[in-house]
Each structure stands twice: as C-alpha cells, then as structure tokens.
Amino acid sequence: MSLWKLIRLTVLVGALFLALQSTVWKSWQLSHWQRPVWVNVHLLNGDGEASTQHYMESLTNADFADIETFLNEQAADYGLPLDQPIHLALDSQVQVLPPPQPEPGASALAIMWWSLELRWWHWWRVDNREHSDVDLFLVLYGPENLQRPQHAFGIEKLWMGVVYGYASKKLGEVNNVILAHELLHNFGATDKYDPQTLYPVYPSGFAHPEQQPLLPQRQAELMAGRIPLTPQQAEIPDDLSQVVIGKTTAEEIGWLVP
Incomplete structure (x- = not known):
C-alpha cells in the first residue's frame, strides 16, 4: 500500500x-x-x-x-x-x-x-x-x-x-x-420485494394481505415499493397516498410490538 x-x-x-x-x-x-x-x-x-x-x-x-x-x-x-x-x-x-x-x-x-x-x-x-x-x-x-x-x-x-x-x-x-x-x-426496515423481479413478497410486501380477492391491490407497502396488480405485474405508486406501512415493517422499526 x-x-x-x-x-x-x-x-x-x-x-x-x-x-x-x-x-x-x-x-x-x-x-x-x-x-x-x-x-x-x-x-x-x-x-x-x-x-x-x-x-x-x-x-x-x-x-x-x-x-x-x-x-x-x-x-x-x-x-x-x-x-x-x-x-x-x-x-x-x-x-x-x-x-x-x-x-x-x-x-x-x-x-x-x-x-x-x-x-x-x-x-x-x-x-x-x-x-x-x-x-x-x-x-x-x-x-x-x-x-x-x-x-x-x-x-x-x-x-x-x-x-x-x-x-x-x-x-x-x-x-x-x-x-x-x-x-x-x-431504523431497521428491510426490503419486502424479490430482488430479481422486484415483485412484492407475500404477505409482508402487500399493503392488504388479507384482502379477498387478493389481487389487484390498491396500495403499496412502503418497503415493497410496488402495487401488486396481477401475479406477475406490479406498478410503482404515484405518490404516498397510495402507500402504507405494513405490520412487519412497523415491528422492524419499533412502532409495533411483535
């Protein structure tokens, strides 16, 4: 050196x-x-x-x-x-x-x-x-x-x-x-999407994983970064009105006790 x-x-x-x-x-x-x-x-x-x-x-x-x-x-x-x-x-x-x-x-x-x-x-x-x-x-x-x-x-x-x-x-x-x-x-939040496809991981990467039918979603989970529309397609939200912080993320950053 x-x-x-x-x-x-x-x-x-x-x-x-x-x-x-x-x-x-x-x-x-x-x-x-x-x-x-x-x-x-x-x-x-x-x-x-x-x-x-x-x-x-x-x-x-x-x-x-x-x-x-x-x-x-x-x-x-x-x-x-x-x-x-x-x-x-x-x-x-x-x-x-x-x-x-x-x-x-x-x-x-x-x-x-x-x-x-x-x-x-x-x-x-x-x-x-x-x-x-x-x-x-x-x-x-x-x-x-x-x-x-x-x-x-x-x-x-x-x-x-x-x-x-x-x-x-x-x-x-x-x-x-x-x-x-x-x-x-x-604050410790982790990504919640597949690094290869960028598609949100279920259930933590879905804004409303309990929704029936599951797709299409109307909002994105913040740490997933995309709104799942079909099993293969997800789009970037236009703004923060289309985003929520899911329970897993809230636990990771200390807002919710697991």
Whole structure:
C-alpha cells in the first residue's frame, strides 16, 4: 500500500471512530423513538445541467411535506406515543456527489472502503449537523435520463440515505416515496420485494394481505415499493397516498410490538 493510501485510510478510520463515538447515544434514542426525529433533505445536481439546477432551486419545504405527513399519520395509526415523531425540512445543497457504489460482486474490502468513504463524505458535506438526526441526499437528474446510474440506499443506524431521482415536478412525488423508503432503512426496515423481479413478497410486501380477492391491490407497502396488480405485474405508486406501512415493517422499526 502506498504512503498516500495509508494516510488516507488512517484519516478515514479516524473519522469513522469519531463519528461512531458521537452517535452511540443518539442511535439509542432514535432507534427506540425516545424523542422526535429531525430529518434534513439535501439536494445535489447529479448531471450538472442548468435545467436540473433551476429545478433544484425551485424546491421548497412544501415539496417534501407529504413525507412528514405520511410518516406521522402512519405512526399515529400504530399508536406511537409521540405527537410528531418526524420533522422533515429542506436543507442546504451539496456540491460533491457521494462516492460511487461498488460494482456488483465487489470484494468485501472494496465494500468496506466504500463504506468508509461514504461516512467521510457524509461527515464533511453536512453543515447543519447539530440540527439533524438523519440526512437524506436527493441526487437529481434531468427526466431525459431514463435510468438512474446508481441504486438508492439507506443503511441501518448510519442515519443517512441517498436517493437518485428525477428533476421533474411530475415525478417529484415518486422521489418522495423513495425518500421515505430509504429513511426507514435507517431504523431497521428491510426490503419486502424479490430482488430479481422486484415483485412484492407475500404477505409482508402487500399493503392488504388479507384482502379477498387478493389481487389487484390498491396500495403499496412502503418497503415493497410496488402495487401488486396481477401475479406477475406490479406498478410503482404515484405518490404516498397510495402507500402504507405494513405490520412487519412497523415491528422492524419499533412502532409495533411483535
């Protein structure tokens, strides 16, 4: 290993140690819902286009308010004893993109290195750290980019998530569904779809598994991400009004006792 790589690794490990030390108490509070959770959304221009930047600058708190409303209403339905467990606000723009994700089949060392770089990037790119429990980064691309170059992710108790979305008013509500999905990964929620087909897993990935007849469903379970219509077909919900948090997810995040 070169001297530069050794220095870089030492700095990254040091930053990781400091970050872990400072978040142990916060992690316990958040994972046990001992107080309201403050979530900040940060915007990034993924393709560098002027049109994407213009869209970013047009966004306000109102464009993300349905995430907060949805989560708080769902929490109330499960009897969580907090008046407003989630507070969500639009925060600063971030200029530096997150480190690219490892390629499929990457080695354990490559994944560990990426994790360290991600933590380092998160630590240095958030100015309002003392007023945020969870940071969600929305990397935006023009709608002509039909495929996102990366997969969205949220990592349990890392207290951050990254979503690659479209700079489009029409698709803004879909971005919010994905942001809510990745947010709950931080609290231990697991995906509830087949990773090969993306079809929701029965019963935990169905919004209403008791429904008769079972199909078509009218809503999506948040961590499944799609509305099952036929045994082979499922569609992405248009917005959070077509989404619910199922019992299994509620148990995983501590809203419901198993």
